Amino acid sequence: MHPAGTGGGRGYEPVIGLEVHAQLASSSKMFCGCAARGGAPPNSRTCPTCLGLPGALPVVNARCVDLGVLVALALGCTVAERSVFARKHYFYPDLPKGYQITQFDAPLARDGAVSWVSDGGRRTVRVTRVHLEEDAGKSFHAGFPDSASSAYVDFNRSGVPLVEIVTGPDLSDPADAAEFVRRLRAVLVAIGASEAIMEDGGLRCDANVSLRRAGGRAPGARTEIKNLNSFRALQRALEYEIARQTAALDAGGAIQPDTLGWDEGSGRTVPMRAKEQSDDYRYFPEPDLPPLVVAAGRIERLRASLPELPEQRRERLAARYGLGADDAAALAATPRTAAYFEAAAAACGDAAAACAWMRGELARRLSEAGSTLDEAAVAPDALGRLIRMASEGAVSASAAKAILGRMVETGREPEEIAAADALLQISDAGAIDALVAATLARFPEQVRQYRQGKRVIAGFLVGQVMQASGGRANPALADRLVRARLDRADQ
Ligand SMILES: [Zn+2]
Known part of the structure; x- marks a missing residue:
């Protein structure tokens, strides 16, 4: 049983699940041919499809499908030979179609895991699903002279290919949650599926968190913290949210199932809106795209290509x-x-x-x-x-x-x-022994003292031999040869 680490100590167990979005390493967008890389002037990488203009039709980017399958296989998932794209409806200025194309009840892959060893124990976090989707555009609410009255939107990101990886509610420790994302990121980078650059938004994480009473069965209402884009933000936001929920429950309050943002400056989670249920999104199959079919042979070829x-x-x-x-x-x-x-x-x-x-x-x-x-x-x-x-x-x-x-x-x-640099060691016994003989001849008084029982003086003589060799004599050999000569009574 894991204690509620940062809370009031009343024995709540945090229950954490993660949804990780990673930008796929494709040069073009998910459903059109526009460039998917960043760094271009705002709204320069757009076309009727990713601007959601009437009549424009999406076409699936086969490279993105391959990358999504590689991610799924690397996470040990079962890849569906037939999956379905769906429309997820919501309104936001950076979503010109009024819906995002994603996958809902028939995702690309299910049932994998990320596993690693730490502190002598093995951690395993289940991956319940992996699916493909497109990113939305990007809104700017600050940073312009007229930001007080206007917002700006850049559609270069609209349609950028993402893979979403959803875990089971298997984590209870914010540090473990951050470690999971590190391990996941290492896999994504290793297989070349994503550059997963968190600072650029190429890897973003939403965290669901709730508390259940120690030993209790059902967790309480959960909140979702959106768009955590660093390991540190993920860990701090979870620590804060666990403490906040613990304090609320200890005070006899209830947890509202809210969608929250993380304010790095104040170190607090802040409510964004009431949490949507899937009904609110009015999911239905994308009528402009046929079901996504990935043949068994293609899956096996991709599996064989995994590093x-x-x-x-x-x-x-x-x-x-x-x-x-x-x-x-x-x-x-x-x-x-x-x-x-x-x-x-x-x-x-x-x-x-x-x-x-x-x-x-x-x-x-x-x-x-x-x-x-x-x-x-x-x-x-x-x-x-x-x-x-x-x-x-x-x-x-x-x-x-x-x-x-x-x-x-x-x-x-x-x-x-x-x-x-004359650093080669002299290991030739004959050469060293000649140095030993010459050295003993130079120090007759020390030789006499040794033979009278002052054995420790051998060390001084070995040192003299080493010096005479410029430090290059093999020290063990020099030591042995000095003692051999000293112990020979006829010397
Ligand atoms: Zn486009």
């Missing part, structure tokens, strides 16, 4: 390389990071070392250089060879770190840097 998803990648790296949860999550963060790690691990034959170097020294050096792995001049194969040079004793651990620093700066190969 590895972030959560699959994390699980595969953890299982294949024996990585801990933290390491697996970090290295699976992007396809590029994972591919880099796998190539480096293959080159050095030691996945644990590749992981430690990537997350440790390489990350630190890149961060110091103001660079990222994507821009790194260090090829994964070169990192792997450097790791191998260190593990085989060709260079010391500290020299390996210095070499990596030079690799990040110059993009040169580790062998080349080691040779040019």
Whole structure:
């Protein structure tokens, strides 16, 4: 049982469901050929169809259907071979047709889930439906000299393709709700279905929230918070709304089923209008479009084209390389990071070392250089060879770190840097032993003290050998050879 985290502590359990709208990565709109990307002068990307002029007919954008199917499949949904577009009626100045074309009782897909591991536990949020729809235009009520008396509207967004993803009422914690949207966003980006840029409105979230008494069955009336366009806004709005509903119920009041907006400035939800029920929208099948048919073969072709998803990648790296949860999550963060790690691990034959170097020294050096792995001049194969040079004793651990620093700066190969900077470790026993003999000859008094029982002085002599080698002697070998000579009674 989850406590009502921010409320009056009377044991209410929040019940949260989300509706996420993501702009599909199509260059043209859902039902016409107008460009769907932003950044153009207002009302320059319009035609009779997306302006809703009489007689203009919609035509389904096949690319958007493919992208919608990919989203549904990536979320584990069952895709309907036959779905139906419907008109959702409401009046708003940025909706010139007086209705939005969406899908209602026969959506593109149903019954999937988003699942992830956090704090050692697996979270699963059901996706009840995925459907296609068009966006409305955009109204501007502020920012113009005459905004006090006039509003402006830009129809460039009218008809932009959206996929709507609806969850079950499976969330109870605002932080989890934000994490769900992060995970969902990562999937949308990974499969190339949406750029999902929240700051541009390319990913927007509506949140339904209600409270039920701990142990009770039915939740109370729910409110809907519209158009949350950042993870932070989503989490804060839910926290506020849960606290507000808790206080209202504690005071003996009732919750009105309102549609709310989130005012970032004041940190409060604000009523927009009474919440519509689906009856209010007078849904009916879109008469200008036939049912949307997606043949089984097309669905399977799209399924086969799906790349590895972030959560699959994390699980595969953890299982294949024996990585801990933290390491697996970090290295699976992007396809590029994972591919880099796998190539480096293959080159050095030691996945644990590749992981430690990537997350440790390489990350630190890149961060110091103001660079990222994507821009790194260090090829994964070169990192792997450097790791191998260190593990085989060709260079010391500290020299390996210095070499990596030079690799990040110059993009040169580790062998080349080691040779040019005289960093190759001396592991030739004969060469080191000659240095040991010369060193002991220089310090007869210390040798005598050692043989009289002052064993600790061996460390001083090893230090002298290291110095004589310019720091390049293999330290373990130097130590062994110094002791061997000291312990030989005839010296
Ligand atoms: Zn158009």
